[in-house]
Amino acid sequence: xxxxxxxxGSGPTGLYAWKFANNLSLSGTIIEANYEVGGQANLxxxxxxxxxxxxISEIKAKDFVRNMLDDANNDNSKIxxxxxxxxxxxxxxxxxxxxxxxxxxxxxxxxxxxYKSILVCEGLGQYQSIRLVDDDWENIHYVVKNKEDFNNxxxxxxxxxxxxxxxxxxxxxxxxxxxxxxxxEFRGPIDSIKDDVEILTPFEFxxxxxxxxxxxxxxxxxxxxxxxxxxxDECLVQFGAVIKPHPLKGLNLxxxxxxxxIVDLEMxxxxxxxxxxxxxxxxxxxxxxxxxxxxEAVTALSKIEMMINHKKIANKGW
Ligand SMILES: Cc1cc2nc3c(=O)[nH]c(=O)nc-3n(C[C@H](O)[C@H](O)[C@H](O)COP(=O)(O)OP(=O)(O)OC[C@H]3O[C@@H](n4cnc5c(N)ncnc54)[C@H](O)[C@@H]3O)c2cc1C
Numbered sequence: 001x002x003x004x005x006x007x008x009g010s011g012p013t014g015l016y017a018w019k020f021a022n023n024l025s026l027s028g029t030i031i032e033a034n035y036e037v038g039g040q041a042n043l044x045x046x047x048x049x050x051x052x053x054x055x056i057s058e059i060k061a062k063d064f065v066r067n068m069l070d071d072a073n074n075d076n077s078k079i080x081x082x083x084x085x086x087x088x089x090x091x092x093x094x095x096x097x098x099x100x101x102x103x104x105x106x107x108x109x110x111x112x113x114x115y116k117s118i119l120v121c122e123g124l125g126q127y128q129s130i131r132l133v134d135d136d137w138e139n140i141h142y143v144v145k146n147k148e149d150f151n152n153x154x155x156x157x158x159x160x161x162x163x164x165x166x167x168x169x170x171x172x173x174x175x176x177x178x179x180x181x182x183x184x185e186f187r188g189p190i191d192s193i194k195d196d197v198e199i200l201t202p203f204e205f206x207x208x209x210x211x212x213x214x215x216x217x218x219x220x221x222x223x224x225x226x227x228x229x230x231x232x233d234e235c236l237v238q239f240g241a242v243i244k245p246h247p248l249k250g251l252n253l254x255x256x257x258x259x260x261x262i263v264d265l266e267m268x269x270x271x272x273x274x275x276x277x278x279x280x281x282x283x284x285x286x287x288x289x290x291x292x293x294x295x296e297a298v299t300a301l302s303k304i305e306m307m308i309n310h311k312k313i314a315n316k317g318w
Contacts, residue, residue, distance in 0.1 A: 002102055003028040004308050005079070006115040008087060008248070011039020012065070013278030013293035014121035018072035018079055020298055023318065024305045027078035028115060031107065033086040033126040033246055038065035040279075041290075043127045044241065047144050053290065062145065085109050086126075090118070090250035092271075100272040117304045120253070120261060120269070120276040121297070126246060130239035132158060132205055138214040140235045150175045150234055156219075158205065159238030162188040167236055172196040178230065180205075180221055203228065256282050267300035273307070275300035 005021055005028035007014050015037060018030050036042060038061075041050075046062035053059065059067075073081060086108045092101040093114065106112045129142035144150070144167060151174040157164050160181035165188040168179045178198040190199070203221040209229055210217040218231040245259070254262045254270035260282035267275045277296035279288050286292065302314035 002114045002116055004116050005029075005304060006031070006103070006105055006113075006118045007079070007121060008118065009033075009039065009121035009123055009278070009280070010037040010081065010083075011121060011123045011278060011293075012041050012068065012290050013123065013280075013297050014039070014119075015065070015068040015072055016294045017119055017121055017277065017297035017301060018077070018081075019068070020301050021079055022072060022074065022077045024301060025078065026301075026305070026308070029080050029082060029113060031085045031087070032081070032083045033244075035084050037069055037081070037083065038062075039123050040127055041065050043129070043143060047147060050290070082107070082109065086246045087248055090248060092250070103273065116273065116308055118251075118274045119297070119300050119304065120248065120274065120280055121278045121293075122246065122248075122276075123279040124243050126244040127241055128244050129237070129241050132235070132237045132239070133208065137211075137216050139233065140216060140237065142237050144236065147171070150236075153233035154178075154231065156180060156230055156232040156235045157238060158235070159240075160186045160188070161238065161240065163240075164188070164238035165190060165193060167238060168197045169193045171236075178232070180230070200228070200230070258282070263296075265299075266303045267296050268303065275304060 004026040007017050007030040010030055010032035014030055041061040042065045048061050049058045050061055050064055051058050088106040088108055091104040093104050095102050102114050102116055103118055104114045132140060150171050153175050155171055155175045155177045157168050157179050160183060168177050169192060171177055178200060180200045180203050182202050182204045184201050203223045206220040206222040208216050209220050218229050221228050221230055251271055256262060261269055261276040261280050263269055263276050263281045263283050267277050269276050277300050278293035306314050
């Protein structure tokens with residue numbers, strides 16, 4: 001069976017597109033390359049307070065993402081969410097109707113399905129924190145999901161930039177914080193925390209020493225042959241992030257030098273039936289924020305609804 005819509009990416013733009021597509025009774029799939037939804041808002045700044053949303057004076061990014069997911073993922077939705085999934089290949093299939101193509105999409109989970117339209121909400125790509133170790137441990141964190149989880153704990157923070165210093169400052173009133181950096185110099189205002197935080201420089205992570213179940217109890221840091229065992233309850237790694245692109249093989253969308261998808265004012269891409277919205281796109285008046293992404297998703301979906309239902313005007317605005 002041919003489904004109406006594939007949404008690629010479940011950042012804020014993809015989540016809102018999902019909700020609006022539900023209102024239009026569209027069927028399909030939303031995929032997310034990461035293990036969880038929310039894009040930058042969830043992985044880059046979950047604890048930040050957002051102030052620029054209409055009708056909401058302030059809300060934490062992680063709460064906003066959770067609300068958006070709850071809104072979209074309801075029992076009446078005909079759209080299925082697949083996390084940890086990306087596109088392996090898109091094959092264009094010619095059709096006799098208004099659409100020039102349907103799209104047979106092969107996914108990384110070895111499933112495949114055919115769609116009448118695609119909405120690309122890939123944002124900046126898959127946002128991945130730079131890791132301390134390859135394995136997952138319960139008490140080695142790359143993002144602070146709940147500040148309170150660090151209260152009254154022995155906390156080790158790795159990093160020398162603004163975010164490492166910010167978190168050292170933020171957590172130190174309620175936790176015993178040690179900041180570890182591989183250089184003497186920091187790339188942020190270290191003087192502001194010197195009295196409240198133990199600072200270990202220039203020390204680099206060498207290895208995990210003791211573990212207990214899924215938790216690390218101590219690590220070894222090293223400096224020119226000098227080694228030191230550091231015990232902790234929680235470890236926060238702030239080495240920054242890398243963006244992993246996921247090329248959409250088979251689609252060949254027109255993009256600019258920065259890999260942004262070029263769209264017109266209906267959010268149509270260079271491939272008929274494929275639309276894009278959010279941080280992924282570029283057009284003359286584009287701004288990269290939440291509201292622009294939502295508006296672009298609505299614009300694209302209005303056009304998609306008109307195409308699928310053979311309408312001349314989009315007449316339902318909510
Ligand atoms: C530190 C920071 C603070 C910010 N603060 C604000 C603010 O206060 N207010 C505001 O309006 N904006 C803010 N922004 C900007 C806002 O977060 C972005 O505009 C918004 O996240 C864009 O949403 P998006 O869904 O288009 O892209 P993203 O958030 O980048 O999400 C894209 C999603 O698609 C997934 N993906 C990518 N490629 C694929 C693929 N091929 N297959 C499957 N999944 C894929 C990614 O894993 C990701 O989850 C901030 C940004 C940052 C970095």
